[in-house]
Amino acid sequence: MSVLPFPSFLDDIKEKGLKKALFEGANEVTERLTAGMNIQDIREALRGENPSRRPNPRLTPHADGFWLHMRPSYFHRDMTGLYPTFRLGWLSTYFVFFETITGIILMLWYTPSPDIAYGNMLNILSNVPLGQFVRDLHRLGAEAMVLIVFLHMLRTFYTGSYKKPRQFTWFTGVILLILTGLLSFTGYLLPWDQLALWAVTIGASMAEATPLVGEQVNLLVRGGPELGANGLLRFYLAHVLLLPAFLFIFTGVHYYKVIVHGHSLPPRSENPGEDTAKRVPLDKRVYFIPEVMTNEIMWAAVTTFILVVLCVWFYHAPLESHADPQVTPLGTTAPWYFLWIQGALKLGDKTFWGIIFPTALLGFLAVMPYLDVTVSRRFAHRRFAFSVSFVMLALLVVTSYMGLPEFGVATSPDTEILHEMTFEPAHNHMGVLRPVPFDQVVVGNYTTREFEAEAGNAQAAVAAFNEELQTTGQAQQLTNLLREQHLAVPALRFTTVPADAPELRHAMETFARKIQAENQELVNGWGVLIVTQNQENLRRLDLVISWDEVLVENGEVVRDENGNPVFVLDENGNRVRRMTPAHFFLHRNAGYYE
Amino acid sequence: MLQRMLIEKIENRILVGILMFLGIMVLTGWVAINEPGRMAAFEQQHLARSIQWGAELYAANCSTCHGNEGYGILGRAPALNSPQLFGHDFFASLNRQAERLNDTKNELARLQAELDSGSITRERQAEIQARIAALQATYGDDIVAGIDTRLAEIEQERQSLRMQMQPAIDKGYDPDNPDRLATLGWQGTLDAFLQTTLVHGRPTSESYWPQAMVAWSQRAGGPLRDDQIENLSNYIMNWNRTEWTIEDLLLVQQFPIRPGLPGAEMAQIEGVGTNVEAIMAQLEGVTGDPLNGQTIYNNPPLACVGCHAIEAVAPLTANQWNDTVNVRLNEPQFAGYTPEMYIVESIVNPGAYLVPGYSNAMPADFGQRIDIQMLADIIAYIKSYE
Numbered sequence: 001m002s003v004l005p006f007p008s009f010l011d012d013i014k015e016k017g018l019k020k021a022l023f024e025g026a027n028e029v030t031e032r033l034t035a036g037m038n039i040q041d042i043r044e045a046l047r048g049e050n051p052s053r054r055p056n057p058r059l060t061p062h063a064d065g066f067w068l069h070m071r072p073s074y075f076h077r078d079m080t081g082l083y084p085t086f087r088l089g090w091l092s093t094y095f096v097f098f099e100t101i102t103g104i105i106l107m108l109w110y111t112p113s114p115d116i117a118y119g120n121m122l123n124i125l126s127n128v129p130l131g132q133f134v135r136d137l138h139r140l141g142a143e144a145m146v147l148i149v150f151l152h153m154l155r156t157f158y159t160g161s162y163k164k165p166r167q168f169t170w171f172t173g174v175i176l177l178i179l180t181g182l183l184s185f186t187g188y189l190l191p192w193d194q195l196a197l198w199a200v201t202i203g204a205s206m207a208e209a210t211p212l213v214g215e216q217v218n219l220l221v222r223g224g225p226e227l228g229a230n231g232l233l234r235f236y237l238a239h240v241l242l243l244p245a246f247l248f249i250f251t252g253v254h255y256y257k258v259i260v261h262g263h264s265l266p267p268r269s270e271n272p273g274e275d276t277a278k279r280v281p282l283d284k285r286v287y288f289i290p291e292v293m294t295n296e297i298m299w300a301a302v303t304t305f306i307l308v309v310l311c312v313w314f315y316h317a318p319l320e321s322h323a324d325p326q327v328t329p330l331g332t333t334a335p336w337y338f339l340w341i342q343g344a345l346k347l348g349d350k351t352f353w354g355i356i357f358p359t360a361l362l363g364f365l366a367v368m369p370y371l372d373v374t375v376s377r378r379f380a381h382r383r384f385a386f387s388v389s390f391v392m393l394a395l396l397v398v399t400s401y402m403g404l405p406e407f408g409v410a411t412s413p414d415t416e417i418l419h420e421m422t423f424e425p426a427h428n429h430m431g432v433l434r435p436v437p438f439d440q441v442v443v444g445n446y447t448t449r450e451f452e453a454e455a456g457n458a459q460a461a462v463a464a465f466n467e468e469l470q471t472t473g474q475a476q477q478l479t480n481l482l483r484e485q486h487l488a489v490p491a492l493r494f495t496t497v498p499a500d501a502p503e504l505r506h507a508m509e510t511f512a513r514k515i516q517a518e519n520q521e522l523v524n525g526w527g528v529l530i531v532t533q534n535q536e537n538l539r540r541l542d543l544v545i546s547w548d549e550v551l552v553e554n555g556e557v558v559r560d561e562n563g564n565p566v567f568v569l570d571e572n573g574n575r576v577r578r579m580t581p582a583h584f585f586l587h588r589n590a591g592y593y594e
Numbered sequence: 595m596l597q598r599m600l601i602e603k604i605e606n607r608i609l610v611g612i613l614m615f616l617g618i619m620v621l622t623g624w625v626a627i628n629e630p631g632r633m634a635a636f637e638q639q640h641l642a643r644s645i646q647w648g649a650e651l652y653a654a655n656c657s658t659c660h661g662n663e664g665y666g667i668l669g670r671a672p673a674l675n676s677p678q679l680f681g682h683d684f685f686a687s688l689n690r691q692a693e694r695l696n697d698t699k700n701e702l703a704r705l706q707a708e709l710d711s712g713s714i715t716r717e718r719q720a721e722i723q724a725r726i727a728a729l730q731a732t733y734g735d736d737i738v739a740g741i742d743t744r745l746a747e748i749e750q751e752r753q754s755l756r757m758q759m760q761p762a763i764d765k766g767y768d769p770d771n772p773d774r775l776a777t778l779g780w781q782g783t784l785d786a787f788l789q790t791t792l793v794h795g796r797p798t799s800e801s802y803w804p805q806a807m808v809a810w811s812q813r814a815g816g817p818l819r820d821d822q823i824e825n826l827s828n829y830i831m832n833w834n835r836t837e838w839t840i841e842d843l844l845l846v847q848q849f850p851i852r853p854g855l856p857g858a859e860m861a862q863i864e865g866v867g868t869n870v871e872a873i874m875a876q877l878e879g880v881t882g883d884p885l886n887g888q889t890i891y892n893n894p895p896l897a898c899v900g901c902h903a904i905e906a907v908a909p910l911t912a913n914q915w916n917d918t919v920n921v922r923l924n925e926p927q928f929a930g931y932t933p934e935m936y937i938v939e940s941i942v943n944p945g946a947y948l949v950p951g952y953s954n955a956m957p958a959d960f961g962q963r964i965d966i967q968m969l970a971d972i973i974a975y976i977k978s979y980e
Contacts, residue, residue: 039619047605082597126637129629130622265595295599298607301614321647323820484655488662489720525958534663535832587642587650591635 036060047288058289074285079263088152095145114234117192118322119189139317142184146337149180160266161376167369169257174366179247186239197323198332209350272376330419333404343402410555413518414545418582435593440501445494448512448527522547538587546579647892648829666848673846681773766849788827802851865962868942880970887975
């Protein structure tokens with residue numbers, strides 16, 4: 001007779017007592033949730049004991065459950081260690097989930113509009129508890145994922161795992177590599193700072209070089225002739241919807257193919273041409289439950305811990321000033337994983353190096369397993385393939401280096417020096433003068449001549465400089481130049497850098513050294529620093545470089561038959577004195593020097 | 595070795611996993627605990643950098659009119675680095691002292707009256723006498739005289755301050771109305787005022803400045819983004835200081851101009867005043883030019899047409915004369931009025947009579963802003979619609 005008018009758990013309690021009924025209920029729920037393992041089974045598994053009942057309950061979650069239906073129930077022992085996989089495929093998958101979770105958290109605080117996006121970033125950094133932390137994790141994870149996926153591909157190549165029957169697995173892998181790059185790239189734009197705008201502008205401008213349809217492709221990607229509201233929305237939707245959708249689909253296909261063919265064994269474990277991955281001898285089997293599963297959970301914890309440690313102490317996602325389409329920063333680069341294309345572009349034709357070359361390269365990668373039909377996976381049998389890959393890697397490194405702004409971009413030395421002295425924090429660097437503590441940026445006028453003088457002669461050198469400015473009329477030229485920069489200075493008297501401002505002194509020494517290093521072009525060059533008080537806690541720093549102009553062609557100084565530089569002369573036959581200014585403001589709390 | 599699991603024993607894996615998990619929790623907790631400090635530091639740092647960017651924008655865009663140091667440029671644009679903008683009142687402390695003294699005086703009178711009434715308890719009487727004795731200790735035996743001496747001293751100090759401020763007063767500063775925002779009737783914060791002005795500019799200021807301030811925001815067709823407007827306003831706000839001095843005030847080159855006040859171009863006009871009879875008498879000897887009147891009517895600084903072209907806001911120009919003759923003058927209160935007289939009254943004293951359906955929105959200061967010839971011209975122009 002039921003306690004209630006229908007059979008219920010209460011009947012169990014009546015029949016068996018509370019404790020037993022509760023335990024059996026819990027046991028049953030556990031078995032249902034795990035699709036086959038009860039509490040005792042789980043306990044045995046985690047203790048590393050053999051299953052106490054048959055059929056083996058550790059196999060049913062794979063057979064009957066959803067979550068493990070795609071995971072094999074056992075692995076080959078040779079595949080569970082560091083070599084040959086280096087756990088790179090697993091790590092890639094880990095990052096897919098890691099990025100999804102951190103990304104969804106960030107989505108809560110983000111609006112894809114040029115008017116708001118940057119403000120959202122400031123809000124995340126200044127007003128959202130753990131906001132900076134999650135942003136750092138997401139950014140670091142993104143950069144790491146690009147690297148990990150690439151290394152995974154390299155590993156697969158070197159162990160020959162792309163060969164028959166795994167050609168299609170490799171093919172989907174190349175698609176995943178491209179998707180990862182695109183995901184990282186589209187995410188780059190979202191903060192809407194200068195770094196984002198210009199890195200993406202460079203990247204997207206490659207699309208312009210597409211033959212025939214370049215302009216249309218460009219319009220499609222950017223949503224207009226320039227990156228703006230439409231472009232940002234498109235990049236955002238691609239980043240959070242389109243690309244992740246493809247990524248999940250192809251991750252599924254990729255992993256399904258891995259399971260269907262089995263993890264390829266280390267090359268030396270099989271004879272050339274053999275594929276024994278699916279036939280795992282009984283003594284070589286390592287069961288997913290509990291061995292592989294605990295291993296994976298442990299690695300997930302270890303990897304997350306490493307990322308957390310990095311983001312707490314070592315890594316912060318960059319945020320530069322608000323995106324400004326009017327101001328191109330000096331030294332703009334594409335994201336580092338696209339540097340090789342930027343470098344290749346410096347080799348010549350935009351269409352060939354920007355579109356045809358990368359497309360051909362990726363296309364070749366994708367179909368490579370179908371072209372390379374050699375059967376052996378042994379290293380010794382693949383000398384040609386390895387040699388080609390080493391050449392390609394070397395090429396990648398070289399073209400990436402060429403992509404850096406240091407390479408092959410001709411900027412006049414004065415502009416370059418002024419930039420190096422003053423630039424706002426970018427790519428984790430900043431201008432030499434910025435980190436000088438506010439109290440050491442003493443109001444006054446300083447000259448690099450002080451640092452060209454012999455020790456002890458600094459005072460005299462500065463006095464001579466003051467004299468020289470007056471007699472040559474350069475003082476007037478300098479005053480006029482500063483006035484054009486909206487700085488009114490009554491009389492320019494230069495002094496030595498105060499003794500209690502060692503960091504300012506150090507910066508001025510660097511300034512002097514940089515001008516000295518360019519003395520081929522900056523003949524008789526000097527630099528000055530003029531510090532003025534602008535507001536109570538705000539100072540203005542004006543730098544001017546001045547030199548006698550010489551003829552320069554293609555970045556080389558023109559010389560006469562005696563090897564002397566050819567000076568540019570005005571209509572009266574006098575040398576032309578050039579002056580280039582730059583300035584910035586420094587606030588007491590700007591915090592560059594922490 | 596490399597082909598085996600790095601940690602072979604399952605219990606060690608579980609241990610490492612748990613330790614790592616705890617490590618993640620502890621570190622995240624550590625970050626969370628430090629978040630308030632970090633966020634505050636970021637905010638301070640970002641404000642500093644915003645001020646730096648604002649300084650850059652100011653030097654490039656604003657300094658040509660408002661001056662490199664924000665003191666304004668005579669005859670061109672008003673000062674921003676000015677105690678007036680930030681609402682500093684140099685008399686504030688003196689005013690407070692005087693107020694306190696007057697309060698004491700009133701209190702004394704109250705106490706005296708209470709004593710004189712005779713209907714109080716002994717305790718209360720003692721209390722009042724103690725209070726009076728205390729005041730006598732401070733102000734001397736004759737308390738009122740003592741307070742008046744102090745008040746006179748304060749007044750003297752005020753005069754001396756005023757003397758020090760005289761150069762600024764000559765330039766249009768009013769120490770008794772020291773707060774620019776209060777003068778303008780602005781209810782919001784100074785920051786909001788600055789941003790609004792930067793966004794929309796001051797198109798109407800062209801009537802008293804040679805060049806009107808343009809709209810700076812992209813929202814209003816200008817060149818600057820919202821964040822740049824904010825940087826600029828942060829920079830201007832950074833001129834504020836806790837202690838403004840008279841020296842700061844004297845550095846100001848140009849104070850804001852209010853139409854109709856000394857300094858405004860309009861002040862050079864000899865206004866007709868608001869006495870309708872007197873104006874009518876003056877009008878006898880003046881002939882109005884309707885074409886000239888049309889120019890005055892339709893152009894700044896008066897720009898009557900601005901309102902009188904929209905029927906929902908003000909009676910239409912074209913109907914004014916005929917309405918006056920056919921409708922208004924039939925009203926009993928306008929018995930003995932000529933149409934001209936009605937119009938003159940409407941201009942110099944717009945609140946005297948409201949056409950049904952309209953509120954009193956017309957400025958009341960036209961009596962100071964137009965002279966007799968202008969008035970005659972305007973009347974002639976209105977009459978031309980007869």
